[in-house]
Amino acid sequence: MKRELFDIPEGVIYLDGNSLGAPPKHVAERMQEVVKHQWGTRLIRSWSEGWWEAPQRIGDRIGRLIGAAEGQVVVGDSTSVNVFKALTGAVKGTSRTEIVCDESTFPTDGYIAQSVASLTGLKIRAAHPSSMELTEDTAVVLLNHVDYRTGALNDMKELTEQAHSVGAQVVWDLCHSAGVLPIELDALNVDFAIGCTYKFLNGGPGSPAFIYVPKHRQSTFENPLSGWNGHREPFAMEPSYEPDPGIVRARVGTPDILSMLALDAALDVWDDVDLAELRERGLKLTALFREHVEKLTSLEVITPEVRGNQISVRCPDAKAVMDELIARGVIGDHRPPDVLRFGFAPLYVTDEDAIKAAETLAEITR
Amino acid sequence: MKRELFDIPEGVIYLDGNSLGAPPKHVAERMQEVVKHQWGTRLIRSWSEGWWEAPQRIGDRIGRLIGAAEGQVVVGDSTSVNVFKALTGAVKGTSRTEIVCDESTFPTDGYIAQSVASLTGLKIRAAHPSSMELTEDTAVVLLNHVDYRTGALNDMKELTEQAHSVGAQVVWDLCHSAGVLPIELDALNVDFAIGCTYKFLNGGPGSPAFIYVPKHRQSTFENPLSGWNGHREPFAMEPSYEPDPGIVRARVGTPDILSMLALDAALDVWDDVDLAELRERGLKLTALFREHVEKLTSLEVITPEVRGNQISVRCPDAKAVMDELIARGVIGDHRPPDVLRFGFAPLYVTDEDAIKAAETLAEITR
Structure with a gap:
């Protein structure tokens, strides 16, 4: 868990890291160095540096x-x-x-x-x-x-x-x-x-x-x-x-x-991420979300047990439901015709995020 | 001429804009906005924004x-x-x-x-x-x-x-x-x-x-x-x-x-560059450099009269000569086997740059 290294806006539950991962905080500063020093000061010489x-x-x-x-x-x-x-x-x-x-x-x-x-x-x-x-x-x-x-x-x-x-x-x-x-x-x-x-x-x-x-x-x-x-x-x-x-x-x-x-x-x-531990954490997060969706809503989870870091939920009117989720600060996405997708990046998504997202989905679709 | 809009390091005559153009000053700030706000705050939503x-x-x-x-x-x-x-x-x-x-x-x-x-x-x-x-x-x-x-x-x-x-x-x-x-x-x-x-x-x-x-x-x-x-x-x-x-x-x-x-x-x-004027200025800069190279050195300019923004000079030992030019603050490049290339970007290269570059080349090769 490395949430403190990421820029996640206040009030946002970000479950779309399977589409666009969130920026680690230090990337902005590094880009300054690349543009100002490597490109600006060193110019063509950076190609050999x-x-x-x-x-x-x-x-x-x-x-x-x-x-x-x-x-x-x-x-x-x-x-x-x-x-x-x-x-x-x-x-x-x-x-x-x-x-x-x-x-x-x-x-x-x-x-x-x-x-x-x-x-x-x-x-x-x-x-x-x-x-x-x-x-x-x-x-x-x-x-x-x-x-x-x-x-x-x-x-x-x-x-x-x-x-x-x-x-x-x-x-x-x-x-x-x-x-x-x-x-x-x-x-x-x-x-x-x-x-x-x-x-x-x-x-x-x-x-x-x-x-x-x-x-x-x-x-x-x-x-x-x-x-x-x-x-x-x-x-x-x-x-x-x-x-x-x-x-x-x-x-x-x-x-x-x-x-x-x-x-x-x-x-x-x-650099110091243990992929086996990361995998465990991803499985835990997706299981937690699935459990809460199945408990709180009548929607069908279409993600099988053998899975990546994503839970997909069949939902008529997927676009409108996702728009409302985003309006309430839960960012996932949808894929045609009727799939809501929620990605759980273990580096920055918390257990609370997973539970709160399921609760918000339940509020919208109940 | 828009030299004031570019970041050119003090003491450098930059004649390699035909390989890597120099950065306009405001690019660094724009990249901050893109990384921090568009990617960081808006996240996936920026794709539709x-x-x-x-x-x-x-x-x-x-x-x-x-x-x-x-x-x-x-x-x-x-x-x-x-x-x-x-x-x-x-x-x-x-x-x-x-x-x-x-x-x-x-x-x-x-x-x-x-x-x-x-x-x-x-x-x-x-x-x-x-x-x-x-x-x-x-x-x-x-x-x-x-x-x-x-x-x-x-x-x-x-x-x-x-x-x-x-x-x-x-x-x-x-x-x-x-x-x-x-x-x-x-x-x-x-x-x-x-x-x-x-x-x-x-x-x-x-x-x-x-x-x-x-x-x-x-x-x-x-x-x-x-x-x-x-x-x-x-x-x-x-x-x-x-x-x-x-x-x-x-x-x-x-x-x-x-x-x-x-x-x-x-x-x-x-946005407000007149390409005909720019072309005139490019022709003037390259003519000035050619004139001084032909006056001050015995090197052959291989660029024909009908040309782009570049003057190429045949020079045995092109790599060593270019290394020395760069050490003296005149940045161009070389192409095998024996060509020195000098690019004249009219937006940020001055007449003085062109003359000083020819003089430096003459000092090195005389």
Whole structure:
């Protein structure tokens, strides 16, 4: 519990950290330093005083939170762009014919998969993680670790093994699980993973996403977005693209330093977090909220027992109910057609927040 | 001349605004407001209080500087990513067989063009803008408005007409010309344009790039990076990608708001700039520097008369000479193998800066 490190406005119960994490207090000051000193005083020199390597350095910081040893994670671009890199890289040169996509996925993953299929000539097939029916035609499976609507947690070990058993690769989307529970990408032999940093990691609005490419895949990974930042000698300005031998090849263009260094600052609060303890606290908070919703309202909780840090509640007129919740200081969000979502970031949400939110929901819907 | 609006450190002559523009003074304060109030106090609500539409709104601000009427420019992603969107969009569905790429291009454009060619099955051919030999096999030509090494300015009208005369499309890279001279994308019937915002526009390190897709091409433009931000109903979370009918379809993932709103603040200084006057002042500054370099040194100026805001000087041992210039407070950069680059941002570089820089160069190389 690190609530004192966060800026949460007086009178607000913030249960939307699964959409936009709250800012750690020191981020504002760090941004002053970056704008005034690094950009303003040092100017172009800052590129050789830490900016150029920031995507790898910050990638390693995230790596520690997702079970990836150093040199396998790089930060930059949006989640959508990283899905494109991972999927296109995974199917490049394959003779297999299909991409299987989690049918309950956050839409952007599916939209990007459609484009990758269209560009590479593969077919796309939507399937539920519980019944994917993979075959030797399956080149790659794109899966969400935690479902954005229901909060259901998929079994990374089992589904990765299922893909590997037919020789398929797997791309895991960690948007709703990074910063929620211990993840073991290396140990589970995951092929690729991507995720955003502005939810439970609190990196700031639209902060850069990350991509994980394990060591043993790096030399064969072809980044379709072969920008100069991924070149083995970017400042040689050579006419031909020769990728860096390591994770740097997953970089594309010049990184958005202000957003990236805000994320860097935000990650400071994670340095001494024990992910197992954090997970326990997240489970406690979501259980507490669920218990009170079920006791105080007649609404259906659609989040299954095996879950992330989110409780979703089916509610007719979800938009109007959420508007009223927000008017009363309880901030969550809603997803069509009829789902209220409540995210419980264990770093700054209290037990009292969870109970008070359920009580307010009950008042509005009774 | 708006030097008083910029933070230029005491004792520094800053001639690298063609690589990283200097910060307007008020950007630091604006970032405080964005981090503390918009992110901190308003939290998720800021997405509906201006963040979501920021890429189009800021795109329109840039549109005014490049001759694009409203609704045709959108900001987001890196330059490399936008080259990928424009080129892939341009060749989608074509029966033509080649992409022609400016052989003197900044490398990332060529690297991305190679990837687009590989993904779409077209061939790539490098050619100098003065002898492109376009044919009815040419699907698209990728050109730089100003050459990053020499500072040479290409003739946008003539080269666009040349491409159109064989039925080819043209993608213009405006990285080194936006904020340098009046540009007339609409009037010249340009097909696509992209550019960065961290050079003469002073948007900040790695600030988001822009893409221009003219009205009449928008309904057929297929963005290969079909992320949810480009969907016609992004919050409907539909399983199928249906692009927005307008420029919004060029968006991809969640925009990096901190970097984007720093750019937004930086653009304030452009509101009352007369681009014709700015151009005159840029030509005067570069002429002054050239004159003094030619008078005081024996080095060869390789920038032709028809130029952007940059003077490039051939110099053996360019790296060592630039290191010494920087040690003496004159900040430019160098490009392999033997080019010193000096950029003259007319908003904050003075005549005295230009003369003093030439004198310092003469002291070092005499």
